[in-house]
Amino acid sequence: MPTSRDLLSHLIAFDTVSRASNLALIEFVHDYLSGLGIDSELIYSDDRRKANLYARLGPAGAGGVMLSGHSDVVPVDGQAWTVPPFAMTEQDGKLYGRGTADMKGYIACVLAALPAFLAKPLRVPLHLAISYDEEVGCLGVRSLIEALEGRPERPSLCIIGEPTFMRPVLGHKGKLGMRCDVHGAACHSAYAPQGVNAIEYAAKLIGRLGEIAQRLAAKERHDSRFDPPYSTVQTGTISGGSALNIVPEHCRFDFEVRTLPADNAEQVAAELQAYATELVPQMNAVQPGTGIRFTPISAYPGLATANDSEAAKLLALISGSSDFGTVAFGTEGGLFDQAGIATVVCGPGSMDQGHKPDEFVSLEQLHQCDAMLARLAEWMQA
Template structure:
């Protein structure tokens, strides 16, 4: 099958993160087996999801890892002109959930398998497919536990997130927290008799916003990013039951997307300190059972591959493009491959991130063809 036919198959599997990805993984496993390639599955704790890792070529040396996540974001509440999980070709574009993010890259990788399997490779090509990337790079961590125990690791990795096939050597890291504010309920006619959880949450949100403004004004800065500084963002707030009741609970989520050279530890410590030393004493002076708690929801490191690294030069060579590598604000599994297993990694794949997560998500067919050409060059480069 060519890459477009494979993309039809892959989009047809509804692998929204809340669902199992085993049907897709089973399809890939059977497809690879048809070329004599065995796959190792690394399941989640429930056995309803799995990562896949397969090696094509010699197993006694490092090789090139081609990595992608199999899960997609929900289509709930979005208005689509076509069925999201049936690929629709219109005007030179392939429409479907995951077409750009990032089943297009996976389809191109699978389309290259017959050539890879038939070649006398000087070094292996590893295929790494993961689950639950969209909800915090969860599945890849179990895969990394296995990779860390292998006698030979890949010498470089390509994560095929949509970059319009531009080589990306760095991206921001992310940490997300849920904050639970426990107040003390009472009648709104006497605010002093209660502890208003919503108002204390608002004070903490205002403090987070103050930190965000400081980073925006004072940096540190990296002009190669579209947003050249670390950002803080509050995304959801829920609290209160009725207007005439002092709210006893308020919960909000915030995230920090940080430059790789600006780790979030000091910001997190400042937020916790403001809660513990400024807000909680005032709350507990009214009711001892009040307080503020923090729960880490997800975290992944930034990626910071040197622009002159071998993996950068190698992928530039595959593309025939020596343009300096770029930097992106959105996160990938690349930072984890680099940090946990020491695999020098770049991000490079077909499609535009602007289409990701959108209704009528699409991948330009010429981008898919260009990715096919890049991988054909990979086969040629590795053939003895």
């Protein structure tokens, strides 16, 4: 049977950047599972250009463990790669290629481990899930979770293999990304009071975001498990105006809120929107029809699995460590957790290498993940 390294070589060859289809990779996995006698189903996107894959093996009934990962990767455009991004290159015990760390390395380990799960009867079910469009807002997994909600044979816990350097992780922050469009009124800058300066009103809103960020950073709100230990707000992009002597009619900015699991990003958005409703009458007093519009970009909840939960105990057993941590990046874990599937995170590689040119995972990390999954198979067969 192919090793995790062999399978990773195949998976890296599929260009599954989020803007592209992932169907070729999903069909490869579907055929691989079929060769092992495992049935799987595809849950397609509305345009049928992408699909989640779901499979289940073992005894009938609810419960069991889900192994979950996403198939999409971030773009390589504009990055200075020294090796081909979509062909695996091995150098000095490291495997290079887009997605080696985030997170096709984990998927390869899961696929390579399946013969061990099939070797003896399982006492609880094993579920497999591969999703699409995680990198652009955890989009694809939502339809997979929706499909599972109406089924009696749902998993009770989930292990997501995002790159944690094989450290067991129980939590991460949630995220809300939003876009704000300010529609003002243009005029010659010599008569600036007759116009509605969209950039200036956008600046007022961004200033309010800064005030909110300062409140969230107050020491009494800290959670030392996270780095930084508080919820953050930041404006990432802004554009507006056309010439210095024209009062700008339009301004757009995107902002994000990354919240501790105990905080609510929607409350931040609601406060900013409430402030915007105070500004709009001032704008309309100068020029009717001006206004401010907010559009959600992406959102996913945080994750905070209890240290003494069954999911945490199992992860400690199979990873060999109860030194639980958190990660700064988000995962699909919060969505699974909201659906009643207790979730933990542990996978090969490091996000220090993810999203960068010459992304890599070490062979040693793959071997550690192989060993963790072998211990899980033994536990499920005991």
